[in-house]
Amino acid sequence: MNMTAQKNRILLAALRNMPIILFVGLFLCFGVLAPDFFRYQSIENAVKQASYVGIVAVGMAFVLLTGGIDLSVGSNMYLSTVVAGLCIQRFALSPAAAFVICIGAGFTFAMTNAFIVTRLRVVPFIATLATLVAGRGLGRMLSQSRAISFPETITRIGSARLFDVVPYPIVLFALTLLAAWIMLHRTQWGRQIYAVGYNLESARKAGINTVRIRAIAYVVCGVFASFGGFISVAQLGNVNAGFGRGSEFDAIAAAVLGGISLFGGIGSIFPGVLLGAVMIQLVSTGLVSAKVDLYLHSMISALIIFAAVAIDSHRTILLKKMQQRHIRIE
Amino acid sequence: MPSDAIQFENVSKEFFGIRALSGITLSMPPAQIIGIVGENGAGKSTLMNILGGIVTPDTGSMTCQGQPHKPAGPADATRAGIAFIHQELNLFGNLSIVDNLFIDGFPKIDRLGLLDKRKANQSAHQALQTVGLHCPVHTLVENLTPCEQQLVEIARAVGRNARLIILDEPTSSLTQNERDRLFSLMNTLRNAGCTLVFISHNLDEVLRMSDRIVVLRDGCLVSTGSKTEYTVERMIIDMVGRQIKNLYPPKTSVPSETILLEVSGVTRPGIIEDISFALHKGEILGLFGLMGSGRTELARILFGLDPCTAGEIVAINRPLRRHKPAESIHSGLAFVTENRRDEGLLMEASIEFNIALAALRQTAGSRSSIWVDHKAIRDKSLRVARDLRLQAADHKRQSARNLSGGNQQKLVIAKWLLTNPQILILDEPTRGIDVGAKYEIYTIMNNLAAGGAGILCISSELEELTATCDRILVMSNGRIHGDFARSEFNEKNMLHAAFKGLRTAAEPGDR
Numbered sequence: 001m002n003m004t005a006q007k008n009r010i011l012l013a014a015l016r017n018m019p020i021i022l023f024v025g026l027f028l029c030f031g032v033l034a035p036d037f038f039r040y041q042s043i044e045n046a047v048k049q050a051s052y053v054g055i056v057a058v059g060m061a062f063v064l065l066t067g068g069i070d071l072s073v074g075s076n077m078y079l080s081t082v083v084a085g086l087c088i089q090r091f092a093l094s095p096a097a098a099f100v101i102c103i104g105a106g107f108t109f110a111m112t113n114a115f116i117v118t119r120l121r122v123v124p125f126i127a128t129l130a131t132l133v134a135g136r137g138l139g140r141m142l143s144q145s146r147a148i149s150f151p152e153t154i155t156r157i158g159s160a161r162l163f164d165v166v167p168y169p170i171v172l173f174a175l176t177l178l179a180a181w182i183m184l185h186r187t188q189w190g191r192q193i194y195a196v197g198y199n200l201e202s203a204r205k206a207g208i209n210t211v212r213i214r215a216i217a218y219v220v221c222g223v224f225a226s227f228g229g230f231i232s233v234a235q236l237g238n239v240n241a242g243f244g245r246g247s248e249f250d251a252i253a254a255a256v257l258g259g260i261s262l263f264g265g266i267g268s269i270f271p272g273v274l275l276g277a278v279m280i281q282l283v284s285t286g287l288v289s290a291k292v293d294l295y296l297h298s299m300i301s302a303l304i305i306f307a308a309v310a311i312d313s314h315r316t317i318l319l320k321k322m323q324q325r326h327i328r329i330e
Numbered sequence: 331m332p333s334d335a336i337q338f339e340n341v342s343k344e345f346f347g348i349r350a351l352s353g354i355t356l357s358m359p360p361a362q363i364i365g366i367v368g369e370n371g372a373g374k375s376t377l378m379n380i381l382g383g384i385v386t387p388d389t390g391s392m393t394c395q396g397q398p399h400k401p402a403g404p405a406d407a408t409r410a411g412i413a414f415i416h417q418e419l420n421l422f423g424n425l426s427i428v429d430n431l432f433i434d435g436f437p438k439i440d441r442l443g444l445l446d447k448r449k450a451n452q453s454a455h456q457a458l459q460t461v462g463l464h465c466p467v468h469t470l471v472e473n474l475t476p477c478e479q480q481l482v483e484i485a486r487a488v489g490r491n492a493r494l495i496i497l498d499e500p501t502s503s504l505t506q507n508e509r510d511r512l513f514s515l516m517n518t519l520r521n522a523g524c525t526l527v528f529i530s531h532n533l534d535e536v537l538r539m540s541d542r543i544v545v546l547r548d549g550c551l552v553s554t555g556s557k558t559e560y561t562v563e564r565m566i567i568d569m570v571g572r573q574i575k576n577l578y579p580p581k582t583s584v585p586s587e588t589i590l591l592e593v594s595g596v597t598r599p600g601i602i603e604d605i606s607f608a609l610h611k612g613e614i615l616g617l618f619g620l621m622g623s624g625r626t627e628l629a630r631i632l633f634g635l636d637p638c639t640a641g642e643i644v645a646i647n648r649p650l651r652r653h654k655p656a657e658s659i660h661s662g663l664a665f666v667t668e669n670r671r672d673e674g675l676l677m678e679a680s681i682e683f684n685i686a687l688a689a690l691r692q693t694a695g696s697r698s699s700i701w702v703d704h705k706a707i708r709d710k711s712l713r714v715a716r717d718l719r720l721q722a723a724d725h726k727r728q729s730a731r732n733l734s735g736g737n738q739q740k741l742v743i744a745k746w747l748l749t750n751p752q753i754l755i756l757d758e759p760t761r762g763i764d765v766g767a768k769y770e771i772y773t774i775m776n777n778l779a780a781g782g783a784g785i786l787c788i789s790s791e792l793e794e795l796t797a798t799c800d801r802i803l804v805m806s807n808g809r810i811h812g813d814f815a816r817s818e819f820n821e822k823n824m825l826h827a828a829f830k831g832l833r834t835a836a837e838p839g840d841r
Contacts (some may be wrong), residue, residue, distance in 0.1 A: 182444070186444050186445050186447075187443050187444060187445060188435075188436045188438070188443060188445065189443070191425065191429050191432075191433060191436070191445075192433060192434075194422065194424055194425055194429075195422045195425060195429075195433050197424075198422040198423060198424045198425070199422065202420045202421070202422065203422075203433075205404060205416075205420050206420055206433055206434055207403075207404055207405045207408060207434040208433065208434055265422075265424045266424055
């Protein structure tokens, strides 16, 4: 009996630290397949390219922790950068003003989600699926489906380095992680997000304003989505009609790979989501360096994400099982 | 003379035209333990829900320490110094103890709302000291035993300076030692000036712990007074409204020689080891063991919910190997689980739907038919409900949630009876239900056994097993450590067997 308990405990520890195990595994795997993968330059590149997915994934983590989901982040990225781009074209705004407008648009988008989910009580999956379609449509209408290019003042941010050392996207990603960590662990709202995700009904009984907490999660998610969108555009230089499409998949995958449970209440921003986001990027960079057939890329990514979700489910079931058995003597 | 902790003045409440409480006028003096007893549906929970702000009364008023008490929600009651500790604890397993204690109001450093971790840890530590729970405040709640979790809930109440603490069935999942620990804590709190409301079906415990007793029946206050005026017998008479001479029906069934279920050498490593026994036609076989002895796990394996690695299970001459529940049902097994809320019933669905669920195949017009015959289902559910004396207003519309505990249990049994089982496994069939309903459940068991079924009844109440069973198996640490025929029933020996092997094999961490 002791052996099974021991085995279970080891298994659980492994499942709990899965992000780190997966990360090291992937890293080594690609390192063997493509030796130049280990160079500082390629690692820096991977993290830099991961930064915008990472920021969106951090926001996604908030929603997942409450037990919800936000499918509309890709459309949010698109719509808020389109709005910012159009304002720049028309009013010749400074980068700072454009940034504020972009975040403001993301905030408004997110408030819509929060309203539909918490007030109209539509299931998050359907609510955000609807805003995904609607947001993309609105953005296309505003931009007439044309690509909108951003001025050099903004694209400079994408390639500049802080103190000529660390690329700005990485700095901003780090700041996002820090802010999110403080919010989740050092504020009452953060702790209540975990409580709501663990059991909505218990949270209500404990006197938590569950409507507000869930709304906050969607708003944080939307604001971070537009922030990530802005940083991505700063790297790309323009917004085309397909911008952000599929980003919801990358963001959810990064969060889940990073150990955030789809069942809510479990997982951490650091190092979880950081590793998850870099992993997503590592897979695509790694596959390129390993010269894997381009058509296989999406299938391999899907496989890895499938594995992450399976691990998440398995962990939840195992946790339940272990709690079931309490030998109690006295 | 300080004012009463709580005063109810003519409080009434109706649910869907059914009177849950009528004109309760009652005062609870401060710094006392007040025991509330009554059958399920007598109005105990409604009264407490009104006090805790979960339900608003239709008429009447309350005062709390002399002040009018009109809670609009649980938060108001908390502010008035009332803490309600429900039978199902309201904790977050994924958070630490300190987070659980302060989840709706952390101490903060500044306007920004950053938490004052140091202060929170200190006050948490203090609250844990008060309730006598000595573990680090950062321990995750899911790693605590049910008893420790309960102490966390009490610590939460203490940390908020609650003046009135309601404990709803606090002892139902505790071992004897844990109960004693809880009782001494209750005394400490009472001596510190707290008023405690203690709701329990265990009348001996209520009598032992309370200063005052309140008896409710059918939504009315039957009697109240100091505990010296009460005995267990009087409480039962007041609760039921008549004298119950016998808590158990006379045994009418006689086991025959025919074996219905034969289990030999069933093993699942780490869970149960080498279990062998036989269940005969017309026999009520008791399975006694402490929580965690492996008795529920055995039942799950027999029914095919969990796999076993070795051994044989033969049900009515049909060997069951790697079987699924559907095959078990087909072979004549039925399993009434210990947790009717989570496993046995769909709480939101109607009574009729619940009854039909396990028997869809039999109740559908014919075996091969894929269509559901609603009329046949209704007829059968009505018939079974009548046989079991299930009391409900409307089988088609009333949801299982609105039934009292005893009636829910009957509903679970009714559901299984429709599959015409020959072998019934009942796991804790009388947990949390009142004396009258218990009597009826025992009668149902008797009648089924007399009708030729074999019953395996799992229970942690030795008295109920000795009164109802033909034979009792005692399990401990995953093995059968005793097999007693009715003539050899001896509570001391059985308890001895139940504790056998625990001290040597148990890990220190699994306490």
